[in-house]
Amino acid sequence: MASEESKAPSFFLLVFFSLSLVCCAGASNGAAATGDDAAMLLAIRASLVDTLGELRGWGSAPHCGWKGVRCDDRGAITGLDLAGLNLSGAVPDDVLGLSALTSVVLRGNAFAGELPAALVSIPTLAGNGLSGEIPDDLALSTSLSFIDLSRNRLRSALPPRILSIPTLQTFAAAGNELTGGVPDELGGCRALSALDLSGNRLSGAIPAGLASCQQLASLILRRNSLAGEIPRPFATMPALSVLDLSNNLLSGEIPSNLGSSPALEMLSVAHNNLTGPVPATGLLRTISPNDLAGNPGLCGGVLPPCTASAPRASASILRRSHVKHNVAVGWAIRISVALLVACGGALFLGLVLYRRRYVNGGGCCDDAVEDDGRSSSTAFQRLSFTDAQALACVKEDNIVGQQVKQEVGCDGIGAQNHK
Known part of the structure; x- marks a missing residue:
């Protein structure tokens, strides 16, 4: 009996010692990880031109308190927000070394040069001076939910499957020099809720397949050279609340049931080549005439009444x-x-x-x-x-x-x- 009692303390001591080793090892690994993250941030700062001294506080401990840095409970960097700091130079690819990073925001700076393919995991690069093409590898991502490449100098066609990323909720590439058509490979757009491709040089027809994106609530395609008719399936999209197709080359009539789209709150088709009567249904009964302006062939509804020849007025005028x-x-x-x-x-x-x-x-x-x-x-x-x-x-x-x-x-x- 005495021997059993003497063994019990020895067992507990062994368990305590083992747990201590595990905790110490975890702590040392965590410390090493956070130390690596801090060194990575310093490397990022060294590669940038910080004319306003926004990052001068980087260097004092702890790094989780540095400007724009967000950490988890273990001190690993999970977010980096450097938006609007007037930073310049090349986009720092050192951010890819931050293993726990889930959010990067670099918009509103003066980064220049081409968009490196290795940086496709950085979702927000809006408002920089990036040029070149959008890498096709961007469409291979399976985890991105937000991509904003707006207000750069990108000159390429959109990767065909860019809107098929299964987790993608928002894609914005407005204010670039993109060419080609709107991607029509939309098999995986089940999460897409916002698409903004305005202010580019896109041409061709608007793919009717966009109507298969059941969660799409905002579709902004204004200021392009898109032609053809407004896809009729748009009228049945359950979540579409904002549709801006103004300043294009669209022709034909406004779909008769578009105004009755269940969620539609804002519609603009101004400055196209649309013809025919404006449907007197739903939103179109109270739409502002400014959202229909620049279409000489439109009539009726909130516009002047149609005459016998008005439905084809635009075509007749052109002829x-x-x-x-x-x-x-x-x-x-x-x-x-x-x-x-x-x-x-x-x-x-x-x-x-x-x-x-x-x-x-x-x-x-x-x-x-x-x-x-x-x-x-x-x-x-x-x-x-x-x-x-x-x-x-x-x-x-x-x-x-x-x-x-x-x-x-x-x-x-x-x-x-x-x-």
């Missing part, structure tokens, strides 16, 4: 304008040709008359001058010629003094007088 343009061009060509022919004919006729009268033996002087042996100078004084006639009549036989020249011999003029 009439085209016909008038063609007629004007045709008449201009006809008048130009007629003027050329008239001028050419007049010039040709003038040349013919001139040659007949003055050049080809017209003899303007032969009939006018009497060959009676009198001095040629006397005949010339008796007649009145125009300058052109005088020049045309200058022939060798009519030159004054020509006869005298023939009669002057070796004895000179005096010999002629002597005879």
Whole structure:
């Protein structure tokens, strides 16, 4: 019995010692991890240009109190918010070394250069000077929920599957120079609630497949070059509350049931090429005329009433304008040709008359001058010629003094007088 009692304290001591080792090891690992995070932050600061000294407090312990840094209970960095600090330089890829990081916000700075593919996990890079292309690898993410690349200088097409990230809730790339069309591979957009692609150079039709994004509440595609009709399935989207398609090249009619979309609160289709009557349903009964402006072919509803030809007014206007343009061009060509022919004919006729009268033996002087042996100078004084006639009549036989020249011999003029 005594031996059993003596073993009990030994067992508890062993358990206590083991737990102490585990705790010490965990503490040392946590300390090492937080130490690594602090060193990583200092490396990030060293790679940036901090003209306003916003990060001058980085360096004092503990690092979880540094500006823009958020930590968990163990001291590991989980968030980094450097928005609006006027930082410049390249986007710091050292942030990828922060293993517990779940949120990075770098918008509103002056970062420049191309968007590195390794940084696709940084969701918020809005308001910088980033250029180049959006990496295709961004669409391979399975955990991103928020991506904001707005107000940069990105020049590329959107990766086809960018909106198919299963966890993606918000994608914003407004104010860039993106080209191509709106991605139509939307098989995994079940979480997408906000899409803003405004202020780019997107073209082509708006994919009707966007209506399959059942959680999509805000769709902003204004200030692009999108064409075609407004997809009719948009009217049945259960969560769509904001739809801005203004300043594009859309044509056709407004879907008749679009105003009755169950959640629609804001709609703008201004400055397109839409035609036909404005449906008098739901939101469209009270919509501001400004949200319909710039579509000459629209009528009815909150706009002036439609006439018999109003539903096709825009198309008719375009056709009439085209016909008038063609007629004007045709008449201009006809008048130009007629003027050329008239001028050419007049010039040709003038040349013919001139040659007949003055050049080809017209003899303007032969009939006018009497060959009676009198001095040629006397005949010339008796007649009145125009300058052109005088020049045309200058022939060798009519030159004054020509006869005298023939009669002057070796004895000179005096010999002629002597005879």
